[in-house]
Amino acid sequence: MSRLLRYLLGRLLWAIPVLLGASVVTFMIMQLTPGDPARFILGQRASQEAVMELRRELGLHQPIFVQYVDFVFHAAQGDFGQSLQTREEVTAMLLQRIPYTAQLSIAGLLIAVVVSFPVGVIGAVREGEAADHASRVGALLGISTPNFWLGLLLILVFAVPLEAFPIFGMTLVTEDPIAAVTSTLLPAIALGTAQAALLTRLLRGGMLDEMQEGYVRTARAYGIDNRETTYVYVLKNAVLPTITVIGLQLGALLGGAVIVEQVFGIPGIGRLAIQAIFNKDFPVIQGVTMLVAVTFVAANLLVDVLYAQLDPRIRLGGSER
Structure with a gap:
């Protein structure tokens, strides 16, 4: 395996914890945001029973860790769920x-x-x-x-x-x-x-x-x-x-x-993203955030490739002196 390929594989592996960190931050911010999405969708006059039923339908009644694992599992497949407002994918x-x-x-x-x-x-x-x-x-x-x-x-x-x-x-x-x-x-x-x-x-x-x-x-x-x-x-x-x-x-x-x-x-x-923030549409916000994170990581990986091609000292890692 060439030094350049090892260098690029190392950069690609580093992208995994970066994306996981972005997913944790995004998910926790959404969880800590004041307000109940189910209550926001149904309105203030909705009964508590209706709110609880919608929370169960959206999976919001599950523990936070279970919600996060489910979010990461589906996000890795390109599935960010449905919009809380429009019910679109x-x-x-x-x-x-x-x-x-x-x-x-x-x-x-x-x-x-x-x-x-x-x-x-x-x-x-x-x-x-x-x-x-x-x-x-x-x-x-x-x-x-x-x-x-x-x-x-x-x-x-x-x-x-x-x-x-x-x-x-x-x-x-x-x-x-x-x-x-x-x-x-x-x-x-x-x-x-x-x-x-x-x-x-x-x-x-x-x-x-x-x-x-x-x-x-x-x-x-x-x-x-x-x-x-x-x-x-x-x-x-x-x-x-x-x-x-x-x-x-x-x-x-x-x-x-x-x-x-x-x-x-x-x-x-x-x-x-702005419309989703105003509507407290958490799945859309999470989808936008993860898309930006993936784009940012991909852009940096491309820059690393160009840098390694323009400056051989980068891909050689200083091993040859």
Whole structure:
């Protein structure tokens, strides 16, 4: 078995306790939340007998440990039960909304990467100049601007007067690619701006640190062109920690999508989660939380694979010196 395969298997095994921990936290938070779901569904005027009957039907009368084991057993098979409000299968509800959140998150991440890389590189190459100052001010504004406020501003400035962008809703790219671009652009900008600012600052700082390394001075001493040194060697080394943060930013994008989906009326996972919280729909909340946890773990595993490919020292584990 190769070192790379052993490395990836080790990372995959570590994902199991992470997901179990997420399931414990999610389940206990739901259990400790004030209010009885059965009473909430039937209303305050329902008799105690009716409430107890519904609790038995939903399995809420069982001990907490039994409920948790049952939850984990079914969740491992992709079964999160039924919604307490609509009695729909939670898995089916998630599958209906995943494409919208996935399209929004991927578009937001794409905007963040496309904007941050050239701006971060220019800021590092032209340190202290006007372009560097502009990139730093832009990054500061991007990090400081709440995505819900930016979303409302984009609607008022572009969607309302120009009528080129829809104010609410989103079209999937599988339905109509052109409509998908116009309906996704504004919410993706609102979602990806803060991530673009963070990646810009990280890439700029990484490149400035790499420019102080000895190999850069050696390359210049040997007469290697500064442009080649910067864009081939410095950028390659500085981009490694940025790749790690890009993977971690997926979790931030999913969290920001909750607000952005509300602002733009997108029927995604985030909007479903907010509705479930207001309705105390515990199975839906648990399903959404576990889906986010699995997505976060999968994204980090993908980052580990890319990191191991770009930096052989990671997969070798320092065993060869």
